[in-house]
Every structure is written in C-alpha cells, then in structure tokens.
Amino acid sequence: MNAPNKSGWKPEMQIAESGFLGGPVTSTGNRGLMLEEPLLFEIGRSDVTGVDLPEIDPSAPTRLGGLERSEAIGLVGLTEPETVRHYTRLSRQNYGIDLGFFPLGSCTMKHNPRLNEKMARLPGFADVHPLQPVSTVQGALEVMNELAHWLITLTGMHGVAMSPKAGAHGELCGMLCIRAALEARGDKRDVVLVPESAHGTNPATAAFAGFRVEDIPATPEGRVDVAALKARLGPDVAAVMITNPNTCGLFEKDFREMADAVHAAGGFVYCDGANFNAIVGKVRPGDLGVDAMHINLHKTFSTPHGGGGPGSGPVVLSEALAPFGPMPFTARTADGVVHLVEEESASEFGHTQAFGRLTAFHGQMGMFTRALTYILSHGADGLKQVAEDAVLNANYILRSMEDILHAPFGASGPCMHEALFGDKDFTNGLSTLDVAKGLIDEGYHPMTVYFPLVVHGAMLVEPTETESKAAIDQFITAFRGVVERALEGDEALKQAPYYSPRRRLDETGAARKPKLAFEG
Amino acid sequence: MRYLPLTDTDRQAMLAKIGASSVDDLFVDVPEVARLDGPIHGLPMHASEMAVERHMKKLAAKNLVAGEVPFFLGAGAYRHHVPASVDTIIQRGEFLTAYTPYQPEIAQGTLQMLFEFQTQVARLYGCAVANASLYDGSTACWEAVAMATRVTKRKRAVLSGALHPHYAEVVKTMAHYTGDEIADALPSITPDPELAGLIGRIDEETACVVVQYPDILGRIADLTPVAEAAHAKGALLVVVNTEPVALGAIKSPGEMGADIVVGEGQALGVGLQFGGPYLGLFAVRDPKHVRQMPGRLCGETTDAEGKRGFVLTLSTREQHIRREKATSNICTNSGLCALAFTVHMTLLGEKGLRELAAENHRLACLAADRLAKVPGVEVLNNGFFNEFTVMLPGRPAREIIRGLADRGVLGGVSLGRLYPGVAALEHALLVAVTETTTEEDIERLAEELEAAIKETAQ
Numbered sequence: 001m002n003a004p005n006k007s008g009w010k011p012e013m014q015i016a017e018s019g020f021l022g023g024p025v026t027s028t029g030n031r032g033l034m035l036e037e038p039l040l041f042e043i044g045r046s047d048v049t050g051v052d053l054p055e056i057d058p059s060a061p062t063r064l065g066g067l068e069r070s071e072a073i074g075l076v077g078l079t080e081p082e083t084v085r086h087y088t089r090l091s092r093q094n095y096g097i098d099l100g101f102f103p104l105g106s107c108t109m110k111h112n113p114r115l116n117e118k119m120a121r122l123p124g125f126a127d128v129h130p131l132q133p134v135s136t137v138q139g140a141l142e143v144m145n146e147l148a149h150w151l152i153t154l155t156g157m158h159g160v161a162m163s164p165k166a167g168a169h170g171e172l173c174g175m176l177c178i179r180a181a182l183e184a185r186g187d188k189r190d191v192v193l194v195p196e197s198a199h200g201t202n203p204a205t206a207a208f209a210g211f212r213v214e215d216i217p218a219t220p221e222g223r224v225d226v227a228a229l230k231a232r233l234g235p236d237v238a239a240v241m242i243t244n245p246n247t248c249g250l251f252e253k254d255f256r257e258m259a260d261a262v263h264a265a266g267g268f269v270y271c272d273g274a275n276f277n278a279i280v281g282k283v284r285p286g287d288l289g290v291d292a293m294h295i296n297l298h299k300t301f302s303t304p305h306g307g308g309g310p311g312s313g314p315v316v317l318s319e320a321l322a323p324f325g326p327m328p329f330t331a332r333t334a335d336g337v338v339h340l341v342e343e344e345s346a347s348e349f350g351h352t353q354a355f356g357r358l359t360a361f362h363g364q365m366g367m368f369t370r371a372l373t374y375i376l377s378h379g380a381d382g383l384k385q386v387a388e389d390a391v392l393n394a395n396y397i398l399r400s401m402e403d404i405l406h407a408p409f410g411a412s413g414p415c416m417h418e419a420l421f422g423d424k425d426f427t428n429g430l431s432t433l434d435v436a437k438g439l440i441d442e443g444y445h446p447m448t449v450y451f452p453l454v455v456h457g458a459m460l461v462e463p464t465e466t467e468s469k470a471a472i473d474q475f476i477t478a479f480r481g482v483v484e485r486a487l488e489g490d491e492a493l494k495q496a497p498y499y500s501p502r503r504r505l506d507e508t509g510a511a512r513k514p515k516l517a518f519e520g
Numbered sequence: 521m522r523y524l525p526l527t528d529t530d531r532q533a534m535l536a537k538i539g540a541s542s543v544d545d546l547f548v549d550v551p552e553v554a555r556l557d558g559p560i561h562g563l564p565m566h567a568s569e570m571a572v573e574r575h576m577k578k579l580a581a582k583n584l585v586a587g588e589v590p591f592f593l594g595a596g597a598y599r600h601h602v603p604a605s606v607d608t609i610i611q612r613g614e615f616l617t618a619y620t621p622y623q624p625e626i627a628q629g630t631l632q633m634l635f636e637f638q639t640q641v642a643r644l645y646g647c648a649v650a651n652a653s654l655y656d657g658s659t660a661c662w663e664a665v666a667m668a669t670r671v672t673k674r675k676r677a678v679l680s681g682a683l684h685p686h687y688a689e690v691v692k693t694m695a696h697y698t699g700d701e702i703a704d705a706l707p708s709i710t711p712d713p714e715l716a717g718l719i720g721r722i723d724e725e726t727a728c729v730v731v732q733y734p735d736i737l738g739r740i741a742d743l744t745p746v747a748e749a750a751h752a753k754g755a756l757l758v759v760v761n762t763e764p765v766a767l768g769a770i771k772s773p774g775e776m777g778a779d780i781v782v783g784e785g786q787a788l789g790v791g792l793q794f795g796g797p798y799l800g801l802f803a804v805r806d807p808k809h810v811r812q813m814p815g816r817l818c819g820e821t822t823d824a825e826g827k828r829g830f831v832l833t834l835s836t837r838e839q840h841i842r843r844e845k846a847t848s849n850i851c852t853n854s855g856l857c858a859l860a861f862t863v864h865m866t867l868l869g870e871k872g873l874r875e876l877a878a879e880n881h882r883l884a885c886l887a888a889d890r891l892a893k894v895p896g897v898e899v900l901n902n903g904f905f906n907e908f909t910v911m912l913p914g915r916p917a918r919e920i921i922r923g924l925a926d927r928g929v930l931g932g933v934s935l936g937r938l939y940p941g942v943a944a945l946e947h948a949l950l951v952a953v954t955e956t957t958t959e960e961d962i963e964r965l966a967e968e969l970e971a972a973i974k975e976t977a978q
Contacts (some may be wrong), residue, residue, distance in 0.1 A: 009847070045869070306618075344940030
C-alpha cells in the first residue's frame, strides 16, 4: 500500500509511533489542537457584554404600554475575544468542504467560490430593505431578473418563481401551481404519483399541498417502471413527481415518454431538480416535457450549505403553469425599468391567476447574488463543463469500486453525477453505517447513507466537479481500504470513529428523553 | 476555468478507466430529442473574477444603500448594527461549507451552536423548547397555524387584523390548499390594539388565534386576556414577533400564556439583504407539544466514551422518515443565519440586549416626539417599542415616501404599500428607529416630512 499523502505519515507507522493516541491523559481533556469546549451557558455571565452600549437610565420615561419586562430573560454574554474563541473552537469540531472531500450524495457539496461571498456583501445588496421604493432598488431587482433569465434559458422553460426559500419550499411552490391550474379548469383530480426511490420531501410536499400520494415501483435496473406508471394514469391523477437524474444516480431515459403519457392523461409533470448539477448546461428539462422543476441554488449553483441552510429553491415553470406562479416577481419593461410585480400591480402585468404568496418578501436575495456570480463566472461553456466533470468523476468512482463493492445498478449503464452502492456483501454484521464511520477516521465526510430506500444499505457517493483527480484517487484508496475491512468482517470497524471529536453518539437515548435546551 | 481542477490529461485517463471513448458516452441515456450540439445558445461564456466583479458592482451601485441615508424602514425587517466578529465567524469554512449535521461525530460545532441557539430563543420567547430554525417569520407563522390544527384537531384559525399582511397572505395561501379556514381582518386604526373584537371572534371551532406582538402598527398590549379566552375555548394562542430586540424591553409572549411563539430573527446578526435569507424562529411553551413541532431539533446526548455530545433528534416527525405523514415537508433550516443570530446574541448577552432595547426605545420616543411637532403629522400609538404609526391626514403616505426617497431619505413604510387599495390606511406611515438612527437623522426626517406635506396638495 502506498502512502496516501505526502505529509510524512506512512500507513506502516503504528499509532503510538505517530504519537496521536497512546500518549498521557491530559488534565484538560484536550489533545493538542483537539480542544474541548463548554456550552455558552457554562462560561457566559449575565452581567457581561461584548457590545458597548449606553447604560440604561432607569429614570427615563418609557411608553411600553405597561409591559416592561420585570423578569430576567436568562441570557448570558461574552466579550468579543471570548466570543470569537468560543465559536472558533466549535467550528474546529466540524467537517466542511474547505477541509476535504465531502461526497454526500444528492447534496452536491461543491466548492463555494469566495467571490460569491464578496459580492453578496456589497452594501448595495446586503444593506437594502425589501420595502424600499422600487426606484431605489433597481440593481437588486436586476439581479433577480438576470438570474431568472439564466434559469429559464438553462432549463428551456417558460417562467420562474423566485421566492421559494429552499428546495422543499420550491417543491411546494410547484405543486401549488399544479393545484391552482387544476382549480382554474375545475378539475378535481387529487392523486400524485411518486416513485418509491424519491426523496422524502416529495411525498411530504404533495401531502402538504393537499394531494393523496401513491407509490410507483422501480424497475430492477433502477429507473421508474414506465409500464406501471402508464397503467396507473387516469382521470384522478393530478401529477407525477419524478427526480431526474434519479436518486439511484441514473438518467430517466424514458422521461419524455412518461411526460407525454401524463400529459395525454390530463396530468402535470413535476421534476425534482435536486440533481440538476449532472445536466446543467447540457440538457434542458423543458425539452423533456417538464411542467415544474425546483432548482436548489445551494447545490447546482454553489451557494453555501451553511450547516443546514439557508437554501434557495426557484421553480421553473412551463407555459401551462407559469400563469399560476406566486407573488411577487420581477418584470422588465421596454423602458429598461425592472418592476416588482405584487398583488396590486399583477393585473397590469397580466398575471391575474397567481396562487398566492409563499413568503413575506421577495426570496433569498443573498443567495441570488451568489448564484448569479457563480453563473457569470462559468458561463454557458463552463456550466456544461461542470456537468461533464461531475458525471465523469462519479463514473470514475463507480468503475474504481465495483470490483469489490456491490453496485446494484452498475450494469444499467453509466451513472450520472453520483454512484450508488449497497452493503449486501459485508460480513460479520458490518453495515453501511460502519463503513461511513470508518471513513470519518480516514479524514472524509461519509457519503449519503441509507438513501435511496430501494437499495439495501445504500451508499450514495457524489464527488462533484470541484475535486482534482488526485483527491478522488486518494478517496478511492481510503474507501477501498474501509470496504475491504467490512468485507473481511473487521470487528474494530463497529466502534469507529476513533479519531473524531466525538465517538458514536447515543441517538436512541437522545430521542427517548429529549433534552433540547440548557437547564440551569 | 478556475473552479474546475481536472485537466484534459486527467479526463482522458479517467475515461480510459471507465472504458468510454468520450464524455458524451456517459450521457448516452439522454434521449435524442434533448441532446444539444454545444453550450446553450444565447448565453455569455465564462468570465474572470475581475469581469464578474465589475458587472456585479455596477448593479449594486444602482441601489440606495440603507446605511448611507437617514433610514426608517421596518415592517418586519430591521436595520441593526451587527458587530464585526459575527461575519468573521459565519465565514469560517467549517461553518460555511458544512451541511446539515447528519454525521454528528464530525458536526459537533454546528450541533452545539444549534443547542445554544435553541436555548437562547426559548428563553427570549419565555418558552420551554425552540427548534433549530425555519425559513423566515412568515413561513414559521404558517407552520404554527398548521401545528395548532394538528394539536387541536380543528381547522379554523383566527388572525388578528394587526398581523403583518404578508404573513396573513402566506397563511391564507397555504390554508386554501390544506382546507383550513382562516378568519382574517384589517387593522383598526386605534392608539391601542383592539383585543375585545379579536376575543369575540374565538369560538369552539377555533384551532388558534394568531396575534403579532408588537403588532404591525407597532402597538403593544398585554395578551394575557387573549390567552385566557383562547384556552377557555380549547384553542391555542400563537404569538408572532418580528422584532426580537423588543423582547429585551417587554414581557415575553410565554409569560402572557402564548402556546406557540414564532417570529423573524433577522434583526439580530442577519442584516437586511433585500428580504432574505432570513431566520424563522419557532418555540412552544409546553414541552408536551414538542412532538408536534415542525423542523429540525438538536438534543443533548452522550458518546460511546460517555462524553457529552449533540445530535439531531426526534426525527420521526420529519419527512425523510415519515414521508407523506411528516409534520412538515421542511428539510433544511436557516443554519448559517441561526449562527449569526446566536453569535450576535452571545455578544449582547442579557445586559447588552436590555441596553440595546432601551437605546432603541429611547430614540424611538425622541422620534415620535419630534414628528408629532410637524404640522400635519399625528402619532397614532399610545405604546410602542421602536416602531410606531404616523398619520398624515389628507396626504397619501405612499407618494410622500417616494418623494422623500428622491431627496435621499428613506422615511418609512407606507401602509398603502402593505395594504394596496385600502382607503382607510392610505394616510398611515410606519416609522422604525433603531440604535443606528442618529438624532440628526430624526431631525432630517422631520424637516423633509414637513416640506413634503406642505408641497402635497390636500
């Protein structure tokens, strides 16, 4: 086995020799740069602040309607140096893309360009109020309008709703457009068909939008069972929700045929665009018969995931659904002015059938500036290269692993931007979870595990296009090593990770007796 | 392309390993009808950092920056000073480029921060438990209504007329499709909130009554009677707060008997950002309601060595487990905005938040007194925190605000913008004042308002 890195560390070095474990117990619990950190509420004090403000004048008159707070809030404060140190120490217990390879399938953990951050912080975008007179926010509205134009053109669609705040919110937006379109024609159909491999948000969204959800099975090759779908179509089917490329990492090659059948039966086609990164600049969903598709700006267009949001989920719409898109949106008139079309001006712009309003203001402006910066940096040619490199990297991993790791759909042809594996050949009770935890010890964030549900012990690996071949080769070496241990039944893997800030955490205990806030 | 590390040599080597002759072989499953002959037509090609920056700066320059002029807008988004260290921390790559903490062993930074955030929000709201955040205040408001219908198994929500109209619109949009009934109203233009009318609208079919505090006109009232009336009919009280700084000065909603407290957290740490991303806050007073809550929850536990650690918990409520039976379809929260809120709140602490609230209120009182002296201006509110309603009898507030903007003063939010077509509200203007407002700003607003009123024919 070759040394997997150039740091001087060699695999044949024993743990004690490398000096990492096996040293003396420390009095602090710290281990060199691995630092323990108490909770804010254990170190903060109620009389300390890190912001210099005028002392309260108790004799100053107030007009608080007699509701002055009499009880303590229970907050604690830290000075600036203490605050910076506390959160910097916490940050070091996190894994991020900046630290290493993060192949979390269906999440598209690509590099977040720093130019995006810089542009979003320009005061002209960051320090502007959503209700300023529109004459004072023309540049902000132009960003929305320009991004909308890119999204429509890249997808070959007719319109776009910009206000949804995340992918799941975009799904909701698309499904409400479908509800509104059906209502407008007095159509009572209420069944939504969702493949069993779909992300959990799909059925949850359809149910939230007032539809009844029915599953559609997958074929053994990992795609939607077209015959089953067609057989189920009828006057009660409002829509299908299909992810393309799908959650098994495959392109739904019969998508157009399915879409045509759904349309012929009077239904609509919702496409979950979570995996748009595989086809951006390369395939236009509009050419496949899509009526609505959300785009996760935090996936394909690199806005940061931020430890779980904020996301942004604009929804592109077909000609049939665009009239029902929600308020507000932007429109540029011949005089070059960009208008913010809201409830009062809707009729002026011929948009009288909007299904309503999804959020208080206009959408995730801070994400729009970042996404537009990313798109302008890449251009039409660069985006096409994004899709090609993302797909190339995933296929490279698929073909570099399938000799030792079960690839249930490896024979179905090339994968798209993610490679799917299963744990059926592991021995001695070892499972996908153990491999994931073993990868943590190797310095990687694990892949998505146990999703999609259609594969036993699923491992969904999405490398993205922003990794070098050297980084991917190094990952493959580490991944193969852990998989080999799982195939051999290495008992030690069941206790992994050993080298992370925490060992395996008791999730069952956490749920049985939830402790959701600091007490004391 | 500066973001794409593969070289052509790499690509060839990788294709050889795969056994494909070109990258197009990997797209063989794309049907003929959807294949393109090259980059999508009609779009520009890639550009350098410098070129992109030039373009974006040109667009940014077309906006009037709030911090560069006298600025008085609020109505659900407030301009506060954000300490410099907040942005430093949220830009750390370990926070910025992490994802939802699915692997808790290497996500303790995000998880412990969320635990601290949940504790801060619960205490601020006077509640037992807060979640790890939602998209924004308006969507949190809908989630509260949806939760109340689950808890009470009733389908009717009564909205106070003084709830932010955009929040009411979001609730009505969603309820239309879920089959819930929403009873809404317009705000009454009175110096104090009219609670008697609201209480009269609560009946045995009511799942919840939704009240904003301080309300859309900036007024403050003790909501204890509303809580008692709601509870007497078996309904829940949902209190909406759009300005968390206010709760440094006034009683918490939990103290007054609110069952669910939701709000917008943008005012602390997040900044204006033209409306998003913002930060939805969600808390419940009674821990027995925890399992009906939407969104992610972080809980304390221990690891295999017995050390304290944190995990996402109670996920059996959520979409990835429950699918169509989930409490909400929400997947992500507003993690980085929650971090910004928590760092700002940590810098403030109990002492700083109280001082910040006092300073906001002091300046707002100054502004109200000064504007009341302008001929043709009447201050509506008896009570307020940092935002109040100004009446301009006989003058269209919206035109006056546009006129002020032309003269470099962002003078407030006209109610005509929020309630288009409602004649009774056309003469009303919301004025928000924070610690960032100077006494010179207030004087300038008074002078410009006086001039504008004189110029506007009655």
